[in-house]
Structure formats: structure tokens, C-alpha cells
Amino acid sequence: MKLDLLVRANEIRTMDPDRPIATAVGVIGERIVGFDDEIASMEAERSLDFGDACITPGLIDAHCHTTWWGLGLDAVDLSGCRGLEDVYSKIEAEVERLSGDAEAWVHGTGFNQAHHGGLFPDIGRIDDITGNRPLYLRHASGHSSITNSATLHLFGASHPTFQDPAGGIVVRDADGNPTGVLEEAAQGLVQALLLPYSTERIVRALDAATERYAAQGITSFTEAGIGGGWIGHSPVEVAAYQTAAETGHLHARAQLMPAMDALQPITGHPADFHHQGAGLGLGLGVRYGFGDDYVRFGHVKVFLDGSLLGATAAVTESFCGHDHNTGYLLAEPGTYRERALSAYRAGWPLALHAIGDVAIDLAMDLIEEAQDRYGRGEAPCRIEHFGMSRPDQVVRAGILGIAVAPQAGFIGPLGDQIVTLVGPDREAWLYRGRSVIDAGALLAGSSDLPVADNNLRRGMQSAVDRRTDKGMPFAAGEAITPEEALRTHTEWAARATGQFRDKGTLERGKLADFTVFSESPLTARNIAEIDVVATILGGRLSYDAREAHKNSTPELQLLSVTN
Structure with a gap:
């Protein structure tokens, strides 16, 4: 048997405890078939040797807004x-x-x-x-x-x-x-x-956005809301993703969260909906997980409250400088309960946007009731942002077995502004890291692009040092290690999105998605300062800056990847 691709580097960090380090990895088709001695006797059609670079699993951005950002580039x-x-x-x-x-x-x-x-x-x-x-x-x-x-x-x-x-x-x-x-x-x-934007225009936006993702070492992302509400861009937005993938204009794997507003009542045999005969979903009973390796449905996205920056997040105590302003929920709790439980019983795990502690309480109540009534699914329910969480809420997140997706990338550019809004007494509750891991909940790394940029290396460094751009500490007790920071964008992001069977670690049978760094994120003095040398998606280069890196010039090469 002949390999389609042999990749070498002095350090390949697999994030797999059974084989944490390798120097060679073999690929057939788009999948990994072995490492080092397992492939030593095999010839290869193509070889890539990255020398002193460090290869890791491809980076995953577990929550971003790709179409929105792509449309905004002009x-x-x-x-x-x-x-x-x-x-x-x-x-x-x-x-x-x-x-x-x-x-x-x-x-x-x-x-x-x-x-x-x-x-x-x-x-x-x-x-x-x-x-x-x-x-x-x-x-x-x-x-x-x-x-x-x-x-x-x-x-x-x-x-x-x-x-x-x-x-x-x-x-x-x-x-x-x-x-x-x-x-x-x-x-x-x-x-x-x-609205709606045309499919052609969305495809152009996806092309421009995901080319830039590849340059950041991103091989997979979760689009946090499509098809409905104020976050969607077209009722047929999924078709744009399919077209982009089919025509070579999608340069990273997309998991799509339909907005709750995009779901409609569906009916079928009572046994299909936990003996209630109906639920909320997409036509023909399409649900979470449907799709292929390039475009696949994820959780259903539900907005519970607003933002800290806009002082619209639902919080217990008023924002500083905003007397009697505790933000607000975007609908009545009873409305959320009816719709969220209907979606969950139809096969859609919940991804609940909850930034303030009042919204987080509601999110956990909804998740707990859904799991108690209908059981836990393969993919964990999620709380998006988890922006200001009380200590008791962190403990409860671990008990419920949920994933949370805070944004460490906010700490640098937005941290000072956020602390001013919530005050020093609540600073320790902001965009947590350490306590989430210790509680046993999943910590998924995400950018929330375009709220902050998607330089995930900068976000990982912020998760480690917890300092704002002005040098002020930001919930310093929530600092995590460089290895944990990398796991938030590899293994833990894959688990949180329900895709760990295919990505998140480098193991035989998983997708051949790699990020090539100029040095190891685990030992670098500053993760934000290391370079992305190349990105490999399914065994093909989606980004290649080896010449630019060698010559220390800003030039880069963006490459089309087709499936």
C-alpha cells in the first residue's frame, strides 16, 4: 500500500495520550493511517518535511460568525x-x-x-x-x-x-x-x-473569510447561527455553504448552528419525538450531525440575552455607571422553555447564548430539564460565552456535563472595558478558564469573530497570562496552562462540537487536518508571537507560508482545497 502523503517534522504533537509525540504521519485519502514505525516501510506519492516546525491537530474555532465577517470585509x-x-x-x-x-x-x-x-x-x-x-x-x-x-x-x-x-x-x-x-x-x-443575501454573495464572503481562516491555522469552525433571526443571512444559507464546498471556495470545515428561529414544527410517529409526536426542526427531519466532512449541522443556537459591551446582558446586579440597568432576557423564560425542549426532543442539542449570570441560570435550567426528560445526547449541550458566571454556576456546569465557550481573545482588546462595566467585585467571574476545567465541564476555545479577531494564538496566550492590552490582570485566577490552551482549540473543541471521532487529536482514522507552527505552542515564550507556517486540510495544503517564513517577509500563499 502506498501513502498519498507523508508529513514529517521534528515535533508532531498529537494531543493523544497513547502517542503524544511523533515525527512522521502518513495519510491516505483525507485520513491518517499511521505514525513513525507504522509507516516506516511505506512509500508516498507526496512528502512534506517541515523540519524544526511543530505540527498539531488543526485548530478549531468553536464559535464564530463567518458569513457576517466575510460580508463585512468590504x-x-x-x-x-x-x-x-x-x-x-x-x-x-x-x-x-x-x-x-x-x-x-x-x-x-x-x-x-x-x-x-x-x-x-x-x-x-x-x-x-x-x-x-x-x-x-x-x-x-x-x-x-x-x-x-x-x-x-x-x-x-x-x-x-x-x-x-x-x-x-x-x-x-x-x-x-x-x-x-x-x-x-x-x-x-x-x-x-x-435580506436575504444571494447565495452567490454569501459564497464570495465564505471564500474570503475562510482563506483568512487557513492563514490562522484554522481547519474547522462552528458558524454560530444561520438561517433565521438577526444572525441569519438567507433562508437557504446552507446552500451557500454547500456550493462553496463543491466549488473549492470553502477553506475550512464548517459546522452550522441553525438559529432557533429557523426551526419549524415537525411531526412524525410519536416514538420519534419521545412519545409527544412533534418537535421543532428542519424539513424532512434533518437534525444535528447531518452532512459531510465539509458541511455539517451542529447545535441549535438560542439567544437568551445581550452583551457585556452593550450593557444588555442579563445580570443580577446593575452594570457600573448604569443605574438600575441589569440588562434583559430577549424573551420570556416560558417561551424559551417551550421552544428549547421541543428542539431538543427532536434531536437538536442546545447551544444557548448566555452572557450574564441571570441568563446563565436560565440556560442551565433549560439544559437540566431537557437532559432529565429526554436523556443526554452524543454531543453535550453548550453555553455560549458564559461571560459572567458565579462560582455556583461553574460547579453546576460540571454536574450537568455541559460545554462552555468563553472567549479568551476578548481579554486583551476588550478586557479593560468589560471590567469597568461589571466592577472589581465581579471581575473574578469573567470569561473563566481554570475553574471550568476543574469543575469537569468542557472548555471550548472560540473567537466570536468579528467581535474579536480570530488570531487563536493570541487568544491562547491570553488564556495563559490573563492580561489586558493595558497590562492589567483579568480574572487572573482563571489562568490555564499552554497545553490546556491548545486543547481548547483541538481536543476540547472537538468534544464540545460533538466531532471528536473525526478531529481534535491526531490518531489513526481521523481526518488529516494539521496546523504547522514555527515552534511548539507548549514551550514558546509567547504563543501569540509564533507563526503559522502551513495549514493542511484533509491532506492538502490550504495555506503555505514556508517561503515567507524562511525569508521573513509578509508574503503568503492561499491555496484552494476541494473535496
Whole structure:
């Protein structure tokens, strides 16, 4: 038998306790067939020798927003603006650029009021710049956005009979006039004017986004919400992923979480739904796990509350500087219970967005009832973000056997802002690591891109040193080891997404997905400073920077991978 690919390196970290280190790995098709002595006598069609580099399992981003980020790559980037005059200047330049197209919207992304003295843009000033041209600026958190009077007029927000949608707010000033800020589900009022995006446009966004994923060493990701709610981009969004995979425009493996709003009542034999005869799901009874190695369904995504950055997360005690503001749940607990249990009994494990401790209590109540009534599934239920969790909630997470997906990557760029909002007494509860592991829950690594970047090396280093960009400690007692940080994006992410049989460690029979680092993340002085030399997806290079690394130049090569 002949290998399709033989890969060598001085250090191959398999993350498999039975064979933790190797120097050679053999691949046939897209799967690993052996290591070292097991393949020593076998010839290979192709060979790749990475010398002193370190190879690990391919990195997994367990929670990100790929289509959203890809679509935003050609929007006005406001993340680097400092001061509102800088924001107004960028909007003005975009209006000028669009002057030849009277129908074009102004799109922007990455606004964060912390960079502007806590202020949001003045709607009068924006109106002067944009006139009748619609505008949509996404907040860095994704849980609010900014628009102008022209857009507000399009969905009737200025009409005296207008009512806020369930789970969202059109923010108004003391006189009752809209400020242009939309919170949570109110963003759907603008998106209803833009959606659905075409499959072709989503494919282009996926192509651009996942090329960049490959450059970060990412071989798999979980898309945290498609097909419905304010997080979806098209009712047929799955078709865009399939098309991207079939045409070589998907450069990492996608697990797709349908938004709860995308599920519909389904019926069948009573025995198929735990003797209740109906549940919530997708057509034909398609459920979690359906798909192939490139595009597969994951958990159902349920939004319970908002964000810390927007002070809309549901918390027990008020946010600092926000008297009597404890955020809010996006729907009534009874509504969540009915829908979440219906989805779970139809075969969909739950991924519950819960950032504040009030929302985390509700998430755990829902998970506990679902598991007690219908049993535990192959994939663990998840709590997305787990942003501010009390000690008793961490213990309960371990008892329930759930996975949590906090974002260590938030600590550097957003940590100071978050601590200011919650205060020193609650700092130790933020975006935990150590205590989750010790409690026996699964800690899954994720970026939440585009809220923070998807440089997972930077996130892993933040999980280890727990310091903000200003050098301040951030829940320092939650620090984990470099090996644990790597496991959050390999083994533990695979377990949390229910895909450990195929990925997360390098073992015979698993997918040949590798990340090649310039040095070992386990022993590097600073994980954030090591380079991604190459990325291999199913035995094919999806990214190759060996020449750039050798010559110390910024050039890179992005390679198409087809299945």
C-alpha cells in the first residue's frame, strides 16, 4: 500500500495520550493511517518535511460568525477610529465613494463607544453627511448597531404608533426621539430591508473569510447561527455553504448552528419525538450531525440575552455607571422553555447564548430539564460565552456535563472595558478558564469573530497570562496552562462540537487536518508571537507560508482545497 502523503517534522504533537509525540504521519485519502514505525516501510506519492516546525491537530474555532465577517470585509472598518470626528470622516469618505450609485447603502463595522469616550455618533451629524442614503453600522459586539433617520424612516421608527420588537429596543433620547442606536433584535428591522443575501454573495464572503481562516491555522469552525433571526443571512444559507464546498471556495470545515428561529414544527410517529409526536426542526427531519466532512449541522443556537459591551446582558446586579440597568432576557423564560425542549426532543442539542449570570441560570435550567426528560445526547449541550458566571454556576456546569465557550481573545482588546462595566467585585467571574476545567465541564476555545479577531494564538496566550492590552490582570485566577490552551482549540473543541471521532487529536482514522507552527505552542515564550507556517486540510495544503517564513517577509500563499 502506498501513502498519498507523508508529513514529517521534528515535533508532531498529537494531543493523544497513547502517542503524544511523533515525527512522521502518513495519510491516505483525507485520513491518517499511521505514525513513525507504522509507516516506516511505506512509500508516498507526496512528502512534506517541515523540519524544526511543530505540527498539531488543526485548530478549531468553536464559535464564530463567518458569513457576517466575510460580508463585512468590504464595509467601512471603524475599529481603528479614535474619536467621533474620525468616524464621521470615514462615513463621509464612503458617501463620496458611493456617489455614483444612488441606491447603495453605507455599511460599517467594528464601532465601539469605548474608543470615543463612551459616546455614540450624533444622529443629526450623521444625517447631514448621509442625507437620504441608508446607513447601517454594526457595533463590535454584534448586539447593537447605528443607523440614520433615512433608515429609521424606512421601517417606520419615527411613527407615533411604532412599537419596539420583542427582544429589542430602538433607543430614544429624553424627548422620545430615536438616537439611531438599535439594540438586540431591533437590528432585525434594518436587516429585513437588506435580506436575504444571494447565495452567490454569501459564497464570495465564505471564500474570503475562510482563506483568512487557513492563514490562522484554522481547519474547522462552528458558524454560530444561520438561517433565521438577526444572525441569519438567507433562508437557504446552507446552500451557500454547500456550493462553496463543491466549488473549492470553502477553506475550512464548517459546522452550522441553525438559529432557533429557523426551526419549524415537525411531526412524525410519536416514538420519534419521545412519545409527544412533534418537535421543532428542519424539513424532512434533518437534525444535528447531518452532512459531510465539509458541511455539517451542529447545535441549535438560542439567544437568551445581550452583551457585556452593550450593557444588555442579563445580570443580577446593575452594570457600573448604569443605574438600575441589569440588562434583559430577549424573551420570556416560558417561551424559551417551550421552544428549547421541543428542539431538543427532536434531536437538536442546545447551544444557548448566555452572557450574564441571570441568563446563565436560565440556560442551565433549560439544559437540566431537557437532559432529565429526554436523556443526554452524543454531543453535550453548550453555553455560549458564559461571560459572567458565579462560582455556583461553574460547579453546576460540571454536574450537568455541559460545554462552555468563553472567549479568551476578548481579554486583551476588550478586557479593560468589560471590567469597568461589571466592577472589581465581579471581575473574578469573567470569561473563566481554570475553574471550568476543574469543575469537569468542557472548555471550548472560540473567537466570536468579528467581535474579536480570530488570531487563536493570541487568544491562547491570553488564556495563559490573563492580561489586558493595558497590562492589567483579568480574572487572573482563571489562568490555564499552554497545553490546556491548545486543547481548547483541538481536543476540547472537538468534544464540545460533538466531532471528536473525526478531529481534535491526531490518531489513526481521523481526518488529516494539521496546523504547522514555527515552534511548539507548549514551550514558546509567547504563543501569540509564533507563526503559522502551513495549514493542511484533509491532506492538502490550504495555506503555505514556508517561503515567507524562511525569508521573513509578509508574503503568503492561499491555496484552494476541494473535496
